[in-house]
Amino acid sequence: MKLSLPIYRLKRQARLLSREAKIPLAEALDRIARREGQPSWSMLAHLSARQNVGARLLSEFAPGDFLLLAARPGHGKTLLGLELAAAAARAGRDAVFFSLEETQAGLLKRLADLRVDPPAQRFAIDTSDEISAGHVISRLETSRRGALAVIDYLQLLDQRRSNPDLCVQVRDLGEFARAAGVTIVAISQVDRAFEAHGGSLPGLADIRLPNPVDLGLFSHACFLHDGQMRLQAIGAVS
Incomplete structure (x- = not known):
């Protein structure tokens, strides 16, 4: 808009x-x-x-940062991921939204509902069934420094048995982000047990991890719940 x-x-x-x-x-x-x-x-x-939320959050990251964006279903993590990608494209950066969860038509409708219209020459949607760390890296290899990618979502990256383990893919994505100067945002599920303990916002301990992952490979984490947002630094830095 x-x-x-x-x-x-x-x-x-x-x-x-x-x-x-x-x-x-x-x-x-x-x-x-x-x-x-x-x-x-x-x-x-x-x-x-x-x-403004997307643009403000985008301004917090430097090329090479690797962000975990986490929330329970229905708390806006996919919308915020789209806003981040759209804000990057409007700022003249290449942006790709990769999704193993949504269809292209569904994502375009979400963009229309948000009244955002990112420039087509900078913004792309990829809903290939082949999405993995290798697919993302291959797609971004020719992107300029400062490009941004959003992956929807982390827990689906190793659903195909032919893909490497999730911990390996996360390591590869983090290394590529730092080497190429690309910002990568991985949308993540939060375990439903979070709602049982009544916290105001989830944390790293609430990330749903059916397969082990070293969350210290991310440089930042952003947690959403009931309209609240918290951004924190984690481990790897660019």
């Missing part, structure tokens, strides 16, 4: 419109939102805030 002006200036225009047209401020805000292509001010503000 691209706005004609920063949101604070749109609010100022709405206040002026409210005084000049002698209409309630809420109505003026909605008129401004419709001019920007949104049905209401609340929708415009919501989408703007969502976009």
Whole structure:
């Protein structure tokens, strides 16, 4: 979603419109939102805030970082992954969203629902059944330094018996990210036991790992739950 002006200036225009047209401020805000292509001010503000989350989080990472993005189902990890990739593409960086979970049509619908339209020449979706660390690395080898990849999701990378063990794939992805100056984001499931102990946000101990993985291979972890987010440094650094 691209706005004609920063949101604070749109609010100022709405206040002026409210005084000049002698209409309630809420109505003026909605008129401004419709001019920007949104049905209401609340929708415009919501989408703007969502976009800003992706852009702010992206600014925390350097080329070569390897991020674990984790949450329970329904808490926004796939949406945030899409926002990160879209923000990278809008910033002129190559971005690829790899998914073993979603269809291309489903991901495009999510992007449409978010009202984000990343530049096609910088943004790609890959839903191949062959997705693995080797597939991701092969796809990114010709990308420029600063490219970003999102993998949806970590626990599916070794579902094919022909793929290396998950611990090997995570190691290979981390090494490639650092060597190539590419930022890689691995979306991860959180074990359902997290909800039983009533924590406000999950942590590394809550990551669902049917197969052993050294989580210290990641440089950062981002945890989501009920609209909250926490970013923490872990181990490997670029």
